[in-house]
Amino acid sequence: MEIVETKNIPNLIVFSETLQALAENDRDIIVVTSDSRGSGKLVPFGEKYPDQIVEVGIAEQNLVGLSAGMASMGKKVFAVSPACFLTARSLEQIKNDVAYSDNPVKLIGISAGVSYGALGSTHHSLHDFAALRAIHNVTVVAPCDNFETTEAIKAAAKADHPIYIRFGKKGLPTLNRSHDPVFNLGKGRVIRKGADLTFVGTGETVWPCVEAAKLLSENHGIEACVISMHTVKPLDDKLMLGTASNGAPIITVEEHSVHGGLGEAIASLLFQNSCRNKFKIIGLPDEYTITGSQLEIFDHYGITDKDLADVAKEMVADV
Amino acid sequence: MTIQELKLKSVRYRKNILKYIYHAKAGHTGGSLSCVDILNVLYNKVMHVSPENFSSQDRDRYIQSKGHSVEALYVVLADQGFFPEEDLLTLCRYDSHYIGHPTKKVHGIEQNTGGLGHGLALCAGTAIAAKKDDLPVRVFTVLGDGEMAEGSNWEAMMLASHYKLDNLCAILDYNKQQITGANADVIGLEPLRDKLEAFGWSVKETDGNDVESLANTLEHLPFTAGKPSFVIAHTTKGKGISFMEGVLKWHHGVPSPELYEQAMSELDQAEQSLLMENIPA
Numbered sequence: 001m002e003i004v005e006t007k008n009i010p011n012l013i014v015f016s017e018t019l020q021a022l023a024e025n026d027r028d029i030i031v032v033t034s035d036s037r038g039s040g041k042l043v044p045f046g047e048k049y050p051d052q053i054v055e056v057g058i059a060e061q062n063l064v065g066l067s068a069g070m071a072s073m074g075k076k077v078f079a080v081s082p083a084c085f086l087t088a089r090s091l092e093q094i095k096n097d098v099a100y101s102d103n104p105v106k107l108i109g110i111s112a113g114v115s116y117g118a119l120g121s122t123h124h125s126l127h128d129f130a131a132l133r134a135i136h137n138v139t140v141v142a143p144c145d146n147f148e149t150t151e152a153i154k155a156a157a158k159a160d161h162p163i164y165i166r167f168g169k170k171g172l173p174t175l176n177r178s179h180d181p182v183f184n185l186g187k188g189r190v191i192r193k194g195a196d197l198t199f200v201g202t203g204e205t206v207w208p209c210v211e212a213a214k215l216l217s218e219n220h221g222i223e224a225c226v227i228s229m230h231t232v233k234p235l236d237d238k239l240m241l242g243t244a245s246n247g248a249p250i251i252t253v254e255e256h257s258v259h260g261g262l263g264e265a266i267a268s269l270l271f272q273n274s275c276r277n278k279f280k281i282i283g284l285p286d287e288y289t290i291t292g293s294q295l296e297i298f299d300h301y302g303i304t305d306k307d308l309a310d311v312a313k314e315m316v317a318d319v
Numbered sequence: 320m321t322i323q324e325l326k327l328k329s330v331r332y333r334k335n336i337l338k339y340i341y342h343a344k345a346g347h348t349g350g351s352l353s354c355v356d357i358l359n360v361l362y363n364k365v366m367h368v369s370p371e372n373f374s375s376q377d378r379d380r381y382i383q384s385k386g387h388s389v390e391a392l393y394v395v396l397a398d399q400g401f402f403p404e405e406d407l408l409t410l411c412r413y414d415s416h417y418i419g420h421p422t423k424k425v426h427g428i429e430q431n432t433g434g435l436g437h438g439l440a441l442c443a444g445t446a447i448a449a450k451k452d453d454l455p456v457r458v459f460t461v462l463g464d465g466e467m468a469e470g471s472n473w474e475a476m477m478l479a480s481h482y483k484l485d486n487l488c489a490i491l492d493y494n495k496q497q498i499t500g501a502n503a504d505v506i507g508l509e510p511l512r513d514k515l516e517a518f519g520w521s522v523k524e525t526d527g528n529d530v531e532s533l534a535n536t537l538e539h540l541p542f543t544a545g546k547p548s549f550v551i552a553h554t555t556k557g558k559g560i561s562f563m564e565g566v567l568k569w570h571h572g573v574p575s576p577e578l579y580e581q582a583m584s585e586l587d588q589a590e591q592s593l594l595m596e597n598i599p600a
């Protein structure tokens with residue numbers, strides 16, 4: 001019910017296919033890469049549209065500065081690089097050349113979060129929501145499934161202002177669309193309804209939230225609402241305040257540091273609007289992140305269906 | 320250590336690189352095979368660093384800028400006695416310190432690297448501090464040729480000659496390839512020597528997979544008093560394994576069981592013929 005399709009295609013693949021489809025009819029679509037064409041699954045794009053791809057070499061600052069320049073000429077530029085480098089190495093280019101000068105570059109952070117597992121902290125991006133949230137004029141998006149990825153890329157192609165989209169490389173099921181069939185930037189989507197508590201996830205953590213909700217329902221008769229907050233900024237205030245109004249506990253789950261990400265954004269919104277729901281932020285704690293595969297890391301930090309269900313159960317019992 | 324012994328070490332290092340990458344089912348195979356002769360000569364012939372002096376301020380420093388080739392560094396450090404080689408069976412496993420890039424959690428590693436274009440500035444800082452304290456420390460780094468596109472390298476190059484850091488030696492693993500393809504197709508690096516000299520460095524070129532010419536090149540440092548030294552080490556990505564040499568996909572490829580057997584038997588043969596040469600007539 002909550003999972004409507006289980007082909008388990010990585011968002012990365014869907015991104016590349018969507019971009020190829022867009023480029024076919026629009027010669028202004030340009031991809032810029034920094035020795036990241038293979039990692040971005042863009043080799044077929046490069047073969048089909050050799051005039052619509054620009055390679056800068058391993059030079060991420062140049063990647064973003066150059067993309068801003070091309071965008072200023074009316075090109076629809078997708079700057080594609082691992083999220084870790086794109087949002088750290090090139091942060092000043094994002095802040096000044098993209099956001100401040102309002103050049104509508106589409107920043108695509110691939111293999112985000114801890115997708116690079118055992119390659120370690122240089123390759124993890126657990127800071128990107130925080131860094132970009134603090135910069136005016138960047139929309140920050142983490143799609144949860146193939147549907148949201150396709151829609152986010154299409155929306156980015158049309159966007160008149162800077163946007164950052166990040167995703168991982170793991171295969172993902174497509175989640176329920178019956179409650180919220182359309183995707184709009186800045187509008188969270190309800191994947192599952194339930195009045196006992198709410199999980200708010202973003203990106204690849206929405207799926208474990210959905211699985212946790214199933215466990216809670218099957219084993220404990222607890223009905224959890226699950227929201228995919230694909231747009232971390234601007235936050236869907238209306239949806240969050242409406243959700244909080246029933247007083248039920250709220251658990252946020254993100255593949256990001258617990259500092260400065262989705263959880264703190266929502267906490268800030270709710271607290272300033274006098275909501276006093278029981279509230280928990282789940283993400284990567286402030287420490288040297290353990291290494292292993294992405295799933296081992298999730299497991300270590302309690303981002304699994306079982307762990308999430310356990311936390312939820314306690315919070316519900318405690319209300 | 321004799322050249323013959325160094326050659327034997329290179330073959331054994333290659334076997335270990337493959338062995339542990341194969342076991343981990345992960346690793347940057349091509350780049351580790353291309354730079355391992357450089358690390359061999361640095362650790363066995365050039366640098367004054369060992370488990371015994373590793374806590375001394377006087378030790379030479381090695382910072383691997385092309386961090387992804389960490390497997391080469393691990394097998395050399397294990398051979399130097401920094402940690403038991405069997406530790407590498409945990410390479411890239413859950414909660415192992417032996418991750419896919421260098422970290423200080425591993426004994427013998429000076430700095431955490433993995434993001435490209437960081438090593439040279441770290442080295443320059445280390446070298447300046449050593450000079451201020453009148454320490455006899457020399458600082459070494461190995462860079463990738465694709466990595467040279469990072470502007471930070473050129474900022475550090477400018478600084479190193481400005482401050483006359485002749486205690487700094489950078490070695491380029493010039494295998495002419497990166498992930499997407501040949502450097503020349505991705506983003507041109509040539510004329511490299513001219514650029515380096517224009518930035519005020521003293522430059523030598525050598526065969527970076529030949530331990531003898533590497534040892535000769537690095538024997539007298541600095542190349543020029545008052546200038547940082549740069550070695551353009553011409554190498555082959557995937558060196559030593561016939562089917563990997565110069566083949567792009569082995570940048571981070573893990574061999575199948577069949578190819579692993581083949582690679583190991585090629586290296587066994589190389590080892591045998593070196594041992595034969597060693598037997599006096």
Ligand SMILES: Cc1ncc(C[n+]2csc(CCOP(=O)(O)OP(=O)(O)O)c2C)c(N)n1
Pocket residue numbers: 034035036058060085089349350351353385387388433434435436462463464465466467492494496497498556570
């Ligand atoms: C700042 C940064 N950008 C991108 C990467 C991803 N990356 C790892 S290895 C590599 C290619 C390196 O090519 P080269 O420097 O030629 O190394 P080698 O051929 O010796 O493996 C890339 C792009 C990275 N580690 N750091």
Ligand SMILES: [Mg+2]
Pocket residue numbers: 463464465492493494495496497
């Ligand atoms: Mg190279």
